[in-house]
Amino acid sequence: MSGDSARGRAPICVLVTGETVAPVRERFGEFIRFFERGIGEAWTHGFEPVDARAEDTSARDFSGYSAIIVTGSPSSVTERAPWMLGAEAALRAMVEREQPLLGVCFGHQLLASALGGEVRKNPAGRRLGTHRVRVKRGDDPLFAGLPEAFAVNVSHEDHVAVRPTREDVVHLAEAEHDSFHAFRAGRSAWGVQFHPEFSGAITEGYVHARRELLRAAGLDPDGILAKIEETPHGTGLLRNFVKIVKSRSAESR
Numbered sequence: 001m002s003g004d005s006a007r008g009r010a011p012i013c014v015l016v017t018g019e020t021v022a023p024v025r026e027r028f029g030e031f032i033r034f035f036e037r038g039i040g041e042a043w044t045h046g047f048e049p050v051d052a053r054a055e056d057t058s059a060r061d062f063s064g065y066s067a068i069i070v071t072g073s074p075s076s077v078t079e080r081a082p083w084m085l086g087a088e089a090a091l092r093a094m095v096e097r098e099q100p101l102l103g104v105c106f107g108h109q110l111l112a113s114a115l116g117g118e119v120r121k122n123p124a125g126r127r128l129g130t131h132r133v134r135v136k137r138g139d140d141p142l143f144a145g146l147p148e149a150f151a152v153n154v155s156h157e158d159h160v161a162v163r164p165t166r167e168d169v170v171h172l173a174e175a176e177h178d179s180f181h182a183f184r185a186g187r188s189a190w191g192v193q194f195h196p197e198f199s200g201a202i203t204e205g206y207v208h209a210r211r212e213l214l215r216a217a218g219l220d221p222d223g224i225l226a227k228i229e230e231t232p233h234g235t236g237l238l239r240n241f242v243k244i245v246k247s248r249s250a251e252s253r
Helices: 022-028 031-042 082-096 106-114 200-209 211-216 221-226 232-252
Strands: 012-016 047-051 067-070 101-104 118-121 127-135 149-156 158-162 169-175 178-185 189-192
Touching (some): 012 031, 067 106, 067 232, 082 101, 101 106, 211 221
Parallel strands (some): 012 067
Antiparallel strands (some): 118 158
């Protein structure tokens, strides 16, 4: 694949940075399946996985894809593993060529780090379950048509503690436990700390799988389970991203 004219018919690349927990994987598959289901018929040109851990993605040509989605991961950006540094170089190149890009959870943190930010463990502690996000910039196309506050499903321990240094970074959303919960860099790159692709059942599966970790963190797994919701506005955000992808592809023809 090459050339902007081909992008609109090319698949979305799902840049894989980790696996889901085993019980969830057995029932629902891997992250790419979550995005496929969440986006549904809004995108008909397919999805192609690329494992960021298995190759030097800094040397790979991503320019022919319609867009890139960077998944979550049980790894931590603070590890600074060689594959993470390579992926960060690839993300910087995507931002510079204004290729549509969506980083989710770990992907959000990796994008922030690639652009001069710093990721650390969140002093508020681990978060898993349904929480509320507050939109600061409702005029951003990724949040078009979404309410000022809505429910999202989350699963993370790290956060973006120091914001990216790029001048064109826009702070888009915050949560009670994490102020820098979503951002845009340039014209076509976004990061969201929450998981718009997580259904209620997937989130419940994570809680069951990490029950002991939650208890060790002083959290109540049963209390978390009781508050888990479906999060249709997360699906709305994913479909907004697809609208952006289609719009950018139309512009390049």
